[in-house]
Amino acid sequence: VLPELLQKPHRLKIWSAGCSNGAEPYSVAIILQELNVLNRAT
Known part of the structure; x- marks a missing residue:
């Protein structure tokens, strides 16, 4: 879905x-790092 x-x-x-312990985010x-899109994050 994300791609x-x-x-x-x-x-x-x-x-x-x-989210109780931060595992979800x-x-x-x-996943975003594996898709190589974190560099576009703001």
């Missing part, structure tokens, strides 16, 4: 609600 969303011209916003960050 298709990242090809669109709009800005992608990611929100992780209710960390996992998303790993």
Whole structure:
């Protein structure tokens, strides 16, 4: 799903609600790093 969303011209916003220990956003960050898109993050 993320590769298709990242090809669109709009800005992608990611929100992780209710994360207790930070594992969920960390996992998303790993996926974004593997897709080589963290350098575009603001």
